[in-house]
Every structure is written in structure tokens, then in C-alpha cells.
Amino acid sequence: MGFIGFLVGFPALVAIAQLFIKDEGTRSVVTKVAAAVTAVAAIVTAIVFFGQAETRLRVSGEWLSTAVLIAEVALCVVIFYLCCKAHRVWIGLLSVLQTALTVWFELAHKHGIFVWSDFVIDKFTIIMLLIIGVIGSAITVYALGYMKDFHAHDHHVADRRPFFFFVMYIFLAAMFALVLSNNLMFMYFFWEVTSVCSFLLIGYTRTKEAERNSFRALWLNLLGGLAFCLAIITLGLSTGFVELERMVFLGRTGADVVLPAALLVFAGLTKAAQMPFSRWLLGAMVAPTPTSALLHSSTMVKAGVFLIIKLAPVLGDNSAGLLAMMAGGMTFLFASFAAISQSNGKKVLAYSTISNLGLIVCCAGIGTFEAAWTAIMLVIFHAVAKSLMFLCVGTAEHHVGSRDIEDFDGLFSEMPQLAVCMSIGICGMFLAPFGMLISKWAAMKAFIDSGHAVLMLVLVFGSSATFFFWTKWLGKITAIVAGKRNIERTVHKEEWFVLKGLAAATVLVCIAFPVISFGAVTPYLGQLYTGTMEVISRSNMIIMAFMVILLVVLPLVAFGRGGNKKMVHVNLAGENQGDDLTFRGSMDIPVPVSLRNWYMEDYFGEKRMLVLGSVLSGVLIVLIFAALLGGVINVF
Numbered sequence: 001m002g003f004i005g006f007l008v009g010f011p012a013l014v015a016i017a018q019l020f021i022k023d024e025g026t027r028s029v030v031t032k033v034a035a036a037v038t039a040v041a042a043i044v045t046a047i048v049f050f051g052q053a054e055t056r057l058r059v060s061g062e063w064l065s066t067a068v069l070i071a072e073v074a075l076c077v078v079i080f081y082l083c084c085k086a087h088r089v090w091i092g093l094l095s096v097l098q099t100a101l102t103v104w105f106e107l108a109h110k111h112g113i114f115v116w117s118d119f120v121i122d123k124f125t126i127i128m129l130l131i132i133g134v135i136g137s138a139i140t141v142y143a144l145g146y147m148k149d150f151h152a153h154d155h156h157v158a159d160r161r162p163f164f165f166f167v168m169y170i171f172l173a174a175m176f177a178l179v180l181s182n183n184l185m186f187m188y189f190f191w192e193v194t195s196v197c198s199f200l201l202i203g204y205t206r207t208k209e210a211e212r213n214s215f216r217a218l219w220l221n222l223l224g225g226l227a228f229c230l231a232i233i234t235l236g237l238s239t240g241f242v243e244l245e246r247m248v249f250l251g252r253t254g255a256d257v258v259l260p261a262a263l264l265v266f267a268g269l270t271k272a273a274q275m276p277f278s279r280w281l282l283g284a285m286v287a288p289t290p291t292s293a294l295l296h297s298s299t300m301v302k303a304g305v306f307l308i309i310k311l312a313p314v315l316g317d318n319s320a321g322l323l324a325m326m327a328g329g330m331t332f333l334f335a336s337f338a339a340i341s342q343s344n345g346k347k348v349l350a351y352s353t354i355s356n357l358g359l360i361v362c363c364a365g366i367g368t369f370e371a372a373w374t375a376i377m378l379v380i381f382h383a384v385a386k387s388l389m390f391l392c393v394g395t396a397e398h399h400v401g402s403r404d405i406e407d408f409d410g411l412f413s414e415m416p417q418l419a420v421c422m423s424i425g426i427c428g429m430f431l432a433p434f435g436m437l438i439s440k441w442a443a444m445k446a447f448i449d450s451g452h453a454v455l456m457l458v459l460v461f462g463s464s465a466t467f468f469f470w471t472k473w474l475g476k477i478t479a480i481v482a483g484k485r486n487i488e489r490t491v492h493k494e495e496w497f498v499l500k501g502l503a504a505a506t507v508l509v510c511i512a513f514p515v516i517s518f519g520a521v522t523p524y525l526g527q528l529y530t531g532t533m534e535v536i537s538r539s540n541m542i543i544m545a546f547m548v549i550l551l552v553v554l555p556l557v558a559f560g561r562g563g564n565k566k567m568v569h570v571n572l573a574g575e576n577q578g579d580d581l582t583f584r585g586s587m588d589i590p591v592p593v594s595l596r597n598w599y600m601e602d603y604f605g606e607k608r609m610l611v612l613g614s615v616l617s618g619v620l621i622v623l624i625f626a627a628l629l630g631g632v633i634n635v636f
Contacts, residue, residue, distance in 0.1 A: 003041075007133070010034075010041065011176070014038075017030060018162055018169060022162065027144070034169070038137045043133070049126060053122070054121070055120070056119070057121075068186055072192070079095040080096055102232075105232065115241070119181060120182040122524055123521070127521075129176065133172075134505075139294045140165065145494040147288060157204075158206065164288070167200050171194060171294065175194060175300070181244075182245050184228075184232045188225070194300050198218075198221065201288075202291065204291070212283070216279060227270070262319055265308055274358055276614035278331065278610070281354060285350050304357070306379075308365070311364070312367050319627060321367050322365070325455065329358065330613055333461060334609045334612055335355035336355040336462040338610060339352055339466075341605050341609075348405065356382050359443060362458075363446060366455075370442065370533065371446035371447075373521055374443045377435065377513075380509060388422075388506055391499055405476055412477065416486070416488070426470050426474045428510065429466075432544075433547040433551075435509060476595065476597060510544075512545070517541060572593060580593070
């Protein structure tokens with residue numbers, strides 16, 4: 001319990017300390033030390049428990065359950081107060097309803113439920129601990145420089161950095177506890193804490209737009225929380241236990257746990273911003289960039305897919321599995337299409353995040369060994385590459401003056417190091433042999449082997465859209481534009497440390513693909529499924545790892561050598577005027593060079609894609625739960 005206590009307790013203590021730190025220098029020292037300690041603690045925990053197949057821990061006595069229940073009631077009071085203050089009482093009542101149900105269940109039925117293990121550490125949990133501890137901590141360090149520039153640019157926003165860092169560290173503590181929890185009562189509480197943290201950080205600027213979007217995020221996540229609460233009650237009353245691990249075990253042995261599984265999948269869909277619940281994550285882009293990177297790309301939204309992947313062995317060809325497969329598949333397809341029409345960098349990243357989470361949910365819903373393997377690998381590669389991309393856009397926005405991709409002309413000339421980091425992040429998301437694309441190859445194999453032809457078509461068309469919008473972005477930033485001066489000297493050293501670290505991590509996890517697969521993912525799934533298999537052969541993985549190394553090494557060799565290089569004028573659409581910025585056009589008129597992408601708004605407009613995806617997913621969810629609840633009513 002010592003490791004768990006430290007992983008949860010240390011960030012919580014740092015969070016409290018951050019509230020009272022007003023001096024910028026002190027905050028910098030405390031944040032850097034806390035980030036280093038948190039990352040090291042996560043790594044040490046991973047090393048200590050990695051050699052063990054699974055470690056189960058139970059808290060003796062009732063003190064922790066009582067403390068969590070009291071904290072849950074206190075959290076409800078805070079939510080209700082904030083909702084009443086903002087004249088959104090109905091959202092507060094949603095929190096009151098689920099808290100009342102939880103208290104009733106605890107007091108009325110707790111005596112009949114015995115928990116064998118409150119916390120479980122397995123290899124999937126270790127992967128999540130490393131994502132939270134290393135990437136999450138790095139983002140808090142990046143936030144030091146970013147938030148300083150943020151308030152320098154936005155004077156109308158009150159400087160509440162002590163509160164900002166307080167919430168970020170509370171979030172880290174809650175995420176550690178969430179992924180470690182096997183007791184669904186504990187997981188549910190920390191699930192709600194992450195929802196409140198997201199609400200507070202989205203509303204950081206206190207503008208009308210920020211307030212509206214923060215409350216949208218809150219009520220959609222509370223809706224998922226209500227489904228989580230009902231799943232616990234349903235599971236507890238029908239089976240006499242509230243442990244996720246036992247639920248999966250009984251489900252695989254033939255016990256009927258489809259209804260609680262479907263409710264938990266529903267909760268995961270809301271947290272992972274799947275359609276029709278995706279609007280909250282899109283609205284969250286008004287928050288400062290570290291919020292987007294920490295909560296909405298690398299960690300918080302991963303809580304939803306973490307839960308669904310944990311449930312994968314009991315999904316498949318049942319209502320809960322169909323819910324995950326179809327909702328995830330439609331989200332992947334329509335969010336990918338919507339990203340084509342976006343030029344705002346954060347909007348593209350938001351839709352890309354939603355679509356990739358949709359693919360992960362879809363794979364988990366299939367429930368087979370190779371589909372679950374694919375889902376976990378996608379989680380790893382997406383967490384590293386997407387957090388890098390969000391932070392790159394944040395730095396570019398402060399120095400270029402825009403987050404619009406069309407304003408990134410000449411980024412390699414203005415900010416060459418940032419452009420390299422951004423290029424690595426983009427390549428990590430869609431280019432072979434980087435991990436995301438190889439994982440999609442595995443997803444294709446999983447869909448074919450499981451006989452889901454429709455999902456195969458969804459994957460093909462959605463991946464084509466992904467290729468389209470990432471290629472546009474990569475082409476934009478790699479174009480060399482004359483007359484640009486270097487402006488990246490003012491980037492804070494904390495930002496460079498994190499950006500370059502995440503760029504290196506993106507490359508390293510792709511090189512370590514075989515080690516991650518055979519050392520962690522396959523052994524974890526081997527405990528849940530009868531027998532293991534090679535989704536992608538070891539030899540192919542090793543070849544891909546060497547290809548990644550060559551892709552990184554060869555450009556460094558080509559562009560890193562000294563000596564004279566031949567410089568030539570750029571080929572333009574007419575006679576180059578000699579400055580590489582204008583050419584002689586028709587009627588001998590000088591025409592300025594313009595580099596613009598095609599966004600196909602008439603075909604893939606944001607509103608159209610959101611409506612189509614949300615309506616189809618919403619109808620599906622209603623039909624599945626109508627069938628499930630109809631079956632329950634017939635039983636009685």
C-alpha cells in the first residue's frame with residue numbers, strides 16, 4: 001500500500017501547497033521537483049511490480065470506505081453550490097441524485113458485500129501509471145512557461161495560477177487512484193473528481209464561453225457518472241460484489257453482467273467524448289493548452305477507454321459490446337471527416353483525439369485478444385504523440401500569434417526546432433512505421449478475423465480521412481518560405497525541455513514497440529484470454545523499429561553535415577522574381593506566393609458531421625438500452 005499511498009498522496013499534498021504559493025520562482029522550483037518525484041515514483045512502481053503477473057491489495061477496516069463516502073458527499077455539495085451560483089440548478093440536481101443513490105447503496109447494502117481487493121496492479125495499470133506519472137508531470141512543467149506567456153498575452157484574464165496548478169495536481173492524484181482501483185466504489189469517486197477538475201480548468205478564464213463550455217462538460221460527465229453509479233448498484237444487488245476484476249471473471253464464465261457492463265460502457269463513452277457526447281471536449285479547447293494536453297488528450301479521456309478496455313473480455317457479441325463497437329466506430333468515422341474541414345490547430349487535434357478514442361473503444365468492444373491488444377497499443381502511442389502536438393500548437397500560438405494552420409507558413413524558418421517536434425508528432429499519428437498506423441493495421445486484422453465487415457469499411461474510410469488532414473498539416477509546416485526570421489529564441493526552457501522530451505518519447509515508444517508488446521501487453525491479455533497470439537509477428541515489429549530509427553537518423557545525417565550547400569530559387573507558378581515570394585503572373589503582373597490547403601467544408605463541414613454522428617450514435621444507444629431494460633423487465 002506504500003506505493004499507492006505515495007502516488008496518490010504526494011500529488012495531493014503538492015496541490016495543497018500550490019494554493020499558497022504566490023511567488024513565481026518558488027512555484028517553479030516546487031513544480032519541477034514535484035514533477036520529477038512523481039515521474040520517478042511512477043517509474044519505480046512500474047519496476048517493482050512489473051515482474052509480478054498481478055498484485056491485489058485490500059485496505060483493512062472500513063476507514064477508507066467511510067472517508068471516500070464523506071468526500072463524495074462533500075464533492076456533491078461543492079458541485080451543487082457552483083451550479084446554483086451559476087443558475088444551473090438542474091446540473092447540480094444530477095449530482096445530488098447520483099450521490100443520494102450511492103449513499104443509499106452504501107448504507108443499506110454494504111453489509112452484504114465483501115471486497116476481496118480494493119486495488120489491483122497489473123501490466124495495463126502499470127502502462128497507465130507511466131502515462132500519468134511521466135507525461136502528466138512533464139505537462140505541469142511545460143505549464144510554468146506557458147501560463148506566464150498566457151497571462152502576458154491575455155491581460156483581461158485574472159492570474160489564478162496557484163489555483164490552476166492546484167487543480168492539475170489534484171487531477172494527477174485522482175487519475176493515479178482511478179487506474180489503481182478495483183473497488184468500483186473507489187473508482188467511481190475518483191472518476192467524479194476528474195470530472196470536476198476538467199470543469200474547473202475549462203472555466204479557468206471565467207469568460208462567458210468558458211463558463212458555458214465548462215458546465216456542458218460537467219453535466220455530460222455527470223451523466224456518465226450517473227450511469228457508473230447505476231452500474232455499481234445493479235452489479236452489487238445482483239451478484240453481491242462491486243469489484244471490476246471479479247465482474248470480468250464471472251462474465252467470462254457465463255454470468256449475466258451485460259447490463260452493468262453496458263452502463264459502464266456508457267460512462268466510458270461520456271468520459272472519452274464519444275458521439276453524441278463529444279461536444280464537451282470540443283468546447284474544452286477554450287482552456288489553456290496545458291489543460292488540453294493533460295486532461296483532454298493524454299490522461300483524463302483515457303480514463304473512459306481504460307475502463308472499456310478493462311471490460312473487453314466480457315464485451316463482444318452482446319449488447320454491451322455492440323454499444324462500444326458501433327458508437328466507437330461511428331465516432332471514429334465522423335470525427336475524422338469533421339477534422340478535414342478544420343484549420344484551427346486545436347480543433348483538428350480535438351477531432352483527431354475524439355476519432356482515435358473512437359477507434360480504441362471500437363476495438364475494445366469487439367472483445368477479442370487481438371482487438372484488445374490493438375486498443376492498448378493505440379492508447380500508448382496516442383497519449384505520447386497527441387500530448388506533444390497539443391503543446392506544440394500552444395507554443396506556436398504564443399509566438400506566431402495564431403493557432404490556425406494556415407498561419408504556419410514558414411514555420412521551419414521561423415521556429416525550426418518547434419517544427420521538427422511538431423513533424424515528429426504528426427508522423428507519430430499517421431505515418432508508417434510509427435506506432436499509430438501499425439496499430440491500425442492490427443485493428444484491420446482484428447476486424448477481419450472477428451467478421452465485422454462494416455467496421456472494416458469504417459476503419460478504411462476513417463483512416464483515409466486521417467491521412468488527408470495530417471498530410472495537409474505536415475505539408476504546411478515543412479514548406480520553406482523565404483524572408484522569415486527565427487523567433488523561437490524567446491521560448492521558455494521549460495517548454496523546450498518538455499517538447500523535446502515528448503518528441504524523443506514518441507520515437508522511443510515506436511522503437512520499443514516489440515518490447516512493449518511482448519513484455520507488457522501480451523502477458524496482461526494472456527491472463528484474461530485462453531492462450532496468447534502474435535497479432536503482429538516479432539520479426540515484423542523489429543523491422544518496423546529499425547525503420548523508425550532510419551527515419552530519424554537519415555535526416556539528421558543529411559541535414560546535419562557541414563559544408564557548402566547549393567542554394568537555388570524555388571519553382572513557383574510563374575517566373576520567380578528572385579525573392580522566392582512573388583512570381584510573374586498573367587499580363588505580366590507580380591503575384592505574391594500563397595500556400596493554402598483545401599478543407600472541403602461543403603462535404604465535411606463540422607456541423608453536418610456532428611449532427612450525423614450524434615444522431616446515429618444517440619439512436620443506437622437508445623435502442624440498445626431499450627432492449628436491455630426490456631429484457632430486465634421481462635425477467636421480473
